[in-house]
Each structure stands twice: as structure tokens, then as C-alpha cells.
Amino acid sequence: MFSMVKHRAERPDPETILRSQGLKVTGARIAILKVLASTRIPLDPKAIREKAEIDTMDRVTVYRTLAIFAAKNIVRRVDLRKTAATYELADDHHHHIFCVKCGSIEDFAVCDVDKIAHQVLSRSSKFKTIYQHSLELFGLCNSCVRKSA
Numbered sequence: 001m002f003s004m005v006k007h008r009a010e011r012p013d014p015e016t017i018l019r020s021q022g023l024k025v026t027g028a029r030i031a032i033l034k035v036l037a038s039t040r041i042p043l044d045p046k047a048i049r050e051k052a053e054i055d056t057m058d059r060v061t062v063y064r065t066l067a068i069f070a071a072k073n074i075v076r077r078v079d080l081r082k083t084a085a086t087y088e089l090a091d092d093h094h095h096h097i098f099c100v101k102c103g104s105i106e107d108f109a110v111c112d113v114d115k116i117a118h119q120v121l122s123r124s125s126k127f128k129t130i131y132q133h134s135l136e137l138f139g140l141c142n143s144c145v146r147k148s149a
């Protein structure tokens, strides 16, 4: 389930995503999915709202829509240890390395977490199954290391 996946060159269009999940197609939902499909950088609700093509979308709508999408596994919440949670499309399995100084971010798809999860479960008397995980790495990018040298 958590194997290495290459980034999809093409992402399904927003309407297809909504219909396949049995969700009503609305302007706000389309606009939010378009924003998320246009980037590989996880965005917070404020940034999503600013980039959205419709300006009639209020804050509550963005939060509510992201919650619905997260519950349907259309988007995933990425914790980059910022004040606001960030979101991205959950259309492939990958993780992030994040520069704590300048905020630059890179994806990586190498994932051994299912192996770790298996070991953890075999030693746990309390847990039976693991169905999800998140893993973000925090460090310094090349240019920030150079600047501080």
C-alpha cells in the first residue's frame, strides 16, 4: 500500500474527482481543486483562497471544503509545523523535506514506513492495524547552509 509511486504527469480534472467521490460539483470545490492541482507545494487555507479563481469564496467555505476533501481522501493535511495546517492533493504517496529557515520544500517518494509500522504492530499489545502515516523531514537546504557558513 505504501510503495514508491512516481508523480503522475497528469492529474484528473476537478469535476472527475468530485463525481468519482459522489460529491456535488460546486464552483468553490472546483476552484479549490484547481489551485491544489496547480502546485506541488502544500498550501494553507489562506493561500488557497488567494489563488482561487473565484473571489466570492469565504474563509468558512474553504475550511469546510478542505475538511470534506480530507475525509474523502482527496486531499491530505501536511504538518509543516507552521501556524496554519497545509493541504495538498492526495493523488500519490510521497513525503516532504522542509527547510526550517527559508521554507523551501522537496518531495520524496522513498518510503519504508510500512516496514516500520509492521514492526511496531508486532510489538504492540494495544494496536491491531495502521492505515495511514505521515512523515516530514525538517532541515536546511543547500543555500541556507551556504549562507550560514
Ligand SMILES: [Zn+2]
Binding pocket: 040, 041, 042, 088, 094, 095, 096, 107
Ligand atoms: Zn507533497
Ligand SMILES: [Zn+2]
Binding pocket: 099, 100, 101, 102, 103, 104, 140, 141, 142, 143, 144
Ligand atoms: Zn533554505
Ligand SMILES: [Zn+2]
Binding pocket: 002, 093, 094, 095, 111, 112, 113, 133, 135
Ligand atoms: Zn510513506
